[in-house]
Amino acid sequence: MNHNCDFLIIGGGIVGLTIAHQLVERKISKNIIIIDKEDSLGCHSSGRNSGVLHAGIYYEPNSVKAKVCVSGAKRLRKWAIEKGIQVKNCGKLIIPQKSHLDSQLDILYARGKENGAVINFVDSKDIEKLAPDAKITTGRGLWSPNTAVIDSLSVIKSLQKDLESKGIKIINSVKDWKLDKKTSQIFLNKGVHIKYGYLINSAGLQADKIAHEFDVGFDYKIIPFKGIYWKLRKNCSININLNLYPVPDLNVPFLGVHFTPCANNNSIIIGPTAIPALGRENYKLLENIEYKNSIDDFAFLAKQYFLNLDGFRKYVNEQAFLGIPSFFLKSAQDLIPNLKRNQIERSNKVGIRAQLFNLRSNKIVKDFLCLKGEKSLHIISAISPAFTASFSFADLIIDNYLLKDI
Ligand SMILES: Cc1cc2nc3c(=O)[nH]c(=O)nc-3n(C[C@H](O)[C@H](O)[C@H](O)COP(=O)(O)OP(=O)(O)OC[C@H]3O[C@@H](n4cnc5c(N)ncnc54)[C@H](O)[C@@H]3O)c2cc1C
Known part of the structure; x- marks a missing residue:
C-alpha cells in the first residue's frame, strides 16, 4: 500500500506528536503520517524522562527554551487534566549544595523572573518546613510553586490515542526506510512508499543522522x-x-x-x-x-x-x-x-x-535547534525541557518554519 501525505513526521516522541496535534488543531492539515522505528511509542526520551513540568527558571532569557517553557508547561498541564492524566503539583526547592554556589541563586532568580516563572527566595525556616531533611547550606533557597510532575508515558499514549481518533496515521516498527529526496518519497520495506509534501525530522537521538541524509547539519x-x-x-x-x-x-x-x-x-x-x-x-x-x-x-x-x-x-x-x-x-x-x-x-x-x-566551534548546544532542509525541517536539538514545552515549541516550529516553507 502506498501513501500520500502533506506532512510526514519521522519520530513519534513528544515533539513529533505535538507538532501533529497542533497542525490538526490549527486546521493546517489532517493529512499527516507519523512513522516510528519502535513497536510502540515512548521507547526513548519521551517515555523515559523524569516527568518534571519545568517552570522556566534555568534558561537564558531570549533563548528558544525560555520563550516556550512557561507557556508550554501551562498548556501541557491543562491538556493532561482534560485527558484525566494525574498532575502532581508538588513544587520545587532549589538549594545551594556548597556555600560558594549561593550567588548562583540570584542568577537563577533573575532568569526565572525574566522568563515569566513564578519564583521566590526562601529562608532556613521555610526550607525546614518544605523539606525537613534537606541541607541548609547558606540559609537561602529558591521555591518554585508551579513545578509539577506527570507520568510522561501516559502523556505519549494519550496523545497517540487522540491523534489516531482524529485520523492521523501512525505507523510503528518502521525499522528501515530509504529516502528519495528528488521525488520527496521514502521507501519502507515490502515495497511500500510514502510521498510527502513536507518532512519533519523529530527523531530525537537519531535526528542528526537523518538531517545529514538531507545534506544539512554536518557541523x-x-x-x-x-x-x-x-x-x-x-x-x-x-x-x-x-x-x-x-x-x-x-x-x-x-x-x-x-x-x-x-x-x-x-x-x-x-x-x-x-x-x-x-x-x-x-x-x-x-x-x-x-x-x-x-x-x-x-x-x-x-x-x-x-x-x-x-x-x-x-x-x-x-x-x-x-x-x-x-x-x-x-x-x-x-x-x-x-x-x-x-x-x-x-x-x-x-x-x-x-x-x-x-563540531566546528566545539560548543555544547544548550538551546533547541531546528535546521531547514529541502522540503524538510530537522529538529536536531530537543533536549530538556522539550517535554514540558512541547505544545508551545510545536506552535513555534509551525509559525517560524512550516508556515513559511509550505
Ligand atoms: C533522563 C532524561 C530526563 C529528562 N527529564 C525531563 C523532564 O523532567 N522534563 C522535561 O521537560 N524534559 C525532560 N527530558 C527531556 C525530554 O524527555 C526530551 O526533551 C523529549 O522527550 C524529546 O522528545 P523527542 O520527541 O525529540 O525525542 P524522542 O522521545 O526520543 O522521540 C524520537 C522518536 O523518534 C523515533 N526514531 C528515531 N529514529 C528513527 C528513524 N530512523 N525512523 C523512525 N523513527 C525514528 C524513536 O523511536 C523515538 O520514538 C529528559 C530527558 C532525559 C533523557
Whole structure:
C-alpha cells in the first residue's frame, strides 16, 4: 500500500506528536503520517524522562527554551487534566549544595523572573518546613510553586490515542526506510512508499543522522549521555514530597542529581546522572554498544576536557563519574546529608539524553535547534525541557518554519 501525505513526521516522541496535534488543531492539515522505528511509542526520551513540568527558571532569557517553557508547561498541564492524566503539583526547592554556589541563586532568580516563572527566595525556616531533611547550606533557597510532575508515558499514549481518533496515521516498527529526496518519497520495506509534501525530522537521538541524509547539519553531532536513576527504598525514613534540586552548573544543560516524586505513586526517584553513554540506545550495560562511534565521541569529549571548553572540566569532575554508586550517593547527600546507602536502590528507569555538539566551534548546544532542509525541517536539538514545552515549541516550529516553507 502506498501513501500520500502533506506532512510526514519521522519520530513519534513528544515533539513529533505535538507538532501533529497542533497542525490538526490549527486546521493546517489532517493529512499527516507519523512513522516510528519502535513497536510502540515512548521507547526513548519521551517515555523515559523524569516527568518534571519545568517552570522556566534555568534558561537564558531570549533563548528558544525560555520563550516556550512557561507557556508550554501551562498548556501541557491543562491538556493532561482534560485527558484525566494525574498532575502532581508538588513544587520545587532549589538549594545551594556548597556555600560558594549561593550567588548562583540570584542568577537563577533573575532568569526565572525574566522568563515569566513564578519564583521566590526562601529562608532556613521555610526550607525546614518544605523539606525537613534537606541541607541548609547558606540559609537561602529558591521555591518554585508551579513545578509539577506527570507520568510522561501516559502523556505519549494519550496523545497517540487522540491523534489516531482524529485520523492521523501512525505507523510503528518502521525499522528501515530509504529516502528519495528528488521525488520527496521514502521507501519502507515490502515495497511500500510514502510521498510527502513536507518532512519533519523529530527523531530525537537519531535526528542528526537523518538531517545529514538531507545534506544539512554536518557541523553537528549528537553525543548520548546516560541518565541512571536510583530511588528511595520503601518505608525509608527520609521525608520528602517535592522536587529537590541543587544549584546547577549553568555551563552544561544537565541539572545535577535531584529528588523527584513520581506522579502516579508515592515513590521518590533520584537522578538522573549525565554520563557519556556507549551508544545512543545503550540503556543497559552491554546493550546496543556502538564501538566506533563511542571512540569518536570519547575523543571529542577528551578534547573538550583538555581545552576546558565551556568549563567542561567542571562537568567531568562533578558529573561524569556518577555511574559509580559511592559518587552518586555523595552527590545525593549534597542535598540530603543524612541519606544512607541502605536507604536507596537502583531504579530500572534509564534515559539517554540526545546532547548536541557543534563540531566546528566545539560548543555544547544548550538551546533547541531546528535546521531547514529541502522540503524538510530537522529538529536536531530537543533536549530538556522539550517535554514540558512541547505544545508551545510545536506552535513555534509551525509559525517560524512550516508556515513559511509550505
Ligand atoms: C533522563 C532524561 C530526563 C529528562 N527529564 C525531563 C523532564 O523532567 N522534563 C522535561 O521537560 N524534559 C525532560 N527530558 C527531556 C525530554 O524527555 C526530551 O526533551 C523529549 O522527550 C524529546 O522528545 P523527542 O520527541 O525529540 O525525542 P524522542 O522521545 O526520543 O522521540 C524520537 C522518536 O523518534 C523515533 N526514531 C528515531 N529514529 C528513527 C528513524 N530512523 N525512523 C523512525 N523513527 C525514528 C524513536 O523511536 C523515538 O520514538 C529528559 C530527558 C532525559 C533523557
